[in-house]
Amino acid sequence: MRVYEVAVRLLLAIIIGGLIGYEREYQNRPAGFRTHILVCIGACVISMIQLYDVQKTVEMIGQNPQLSSALKADIGRIGAQVVSGVGFLGAGTILHEKGSVKGLTTAASLWVVACIGLAVGLGYYVLSILSTIAVVIALVSLKKFEAKFIDKxxxxxxxxxxxxxxxxxxxxxxxxxxxxxxxxxxxxxxxxxxxxxxxxxxxxxxxxxxxxxxxxxxxxxxxxxxxxxxxxxx
CATH class of the missing domain: 3.30.70.260 (ACT domain)
Structure with missing residues (x-):
């Protein structure tokens, strides 16, 4: 992977995490702007580590074909740990106050930011951008719909x-x-x-x-x- 590709993916992770995090910061939620950026960057880095591991494995097998049965690369294993492991951050944003539970939306946004970060790191740019637009719509536009039409x-x-x-x-x-x-x-x-x-x-x-x-x-x-x-x- 070239240097400019790494830089582009990290920059996109910052932008995506910042967009979603800004909305949470604006709503004065526990996890805001910087937290979402860091989660997205971390997931992006993990994805690129997976790609480097796969690339290195392929190069080693190319140089030593006899290692093909011994070396294996699982591109999804580390990403799966990110998706499940980011839950501890989400749990920290969920508050129990006066009999009501708050912070579930912020916890969900952290989880989806981690997922988008993985997609950015793997180079799925279209998927990353469209999913970010969908998340922003859900957080901003659908909130107004919920407040107006859904009885709470x-x-x-x-x-x-x-x-x-x-x-x-x-x-x-x-x-x-x-x-x-x-x-x-x-x-x-x-x-x-x-x-x-x-x-x-x-x-x-x-x-x-x-x-x-x-x-x-x-x-x-x-x-x-x-x-x-x-x-x-x-």
């Missing part, structure tokens, strides 16, 4: 302070049910409520809010209930 839920914790009257809990639960809000957990807190002497309670609701329901709308409705003293987002 948001996990929210609400602390409600209210007068301990009969049916208050059933009233709140009925409102959530009418709005298709799923109650994940209810905690009845044993704490003193400011501004209330007797008969006051404090509950912590963990709820899943559909995308079409506004959090402010929920808070406004709960606060309008006469028995409710305060609603706080945790």
């Amino acid at each position: 839920t948001n996990l929210v914790k609400l602390e409600i302070e209210y007068m301990d009257k009969q049916g208050m809990v059933q009233m709140v639960n009925g409102y959530f049910e009418g709005k298709s809000i799923k109650i994940k957990n209810i905690e009845f807190l044993i704490e003193e409520v400011d501004g209330c002497e007797d008969g006051c309670m404090k509950s912590l609701y963990t709820i899943l809010i559909p995308r079409h329901v506004r959090k402010s709308e929920i808070i406004k409705h709960l606060a309008s209930i006469e028995e409710v003293m305060r609603v706080t987002v945790k």
Whole structure:
């Protein structure tokens, strides 16, 4: 492999990793611009090492035909280890926060960058460029489509302070049910409520809010209930 071919492949790996990494950096994700570039360069280098190994094996067999039965070159083995081994980086970008999992898209982008890096290193330029375009479309354009048309839920914790009257809990639960809000957990807190002497309670609701329901709308409705003293987002 000539020097200019190595330089071109490394440059293309930097550009591809940078394009995908920039989008992740812009979204303030754990693995961003430089991380994606490094992963892509590393996968590209591994691919070229495989090519060098194959070339060297062919040259040795050409010089010594009797070695043809002893020398073997597996062009896919090291690449397979890259594809599976990059998972440890992906695992590091996945965060568990307040009952929700974040970072799966970034982990997937790292994995696909490694795959594209292998393709660049092997010299499959058309495949590398078209797959990069596809990834950028998936990260940028399809994200807008997902936000607009695919219904998702948001996990929210609400602390409600209210007068301990009969049916208050059933009233709140009925409102959530009418709005298709799923109650994940209810905690009845044993704490003193400011501004209330007797008969006051404090509950912590963990709820899943559909995308079409506004959090402010929920808070406004709960606060309008006469028995409710305060609603706080945790």
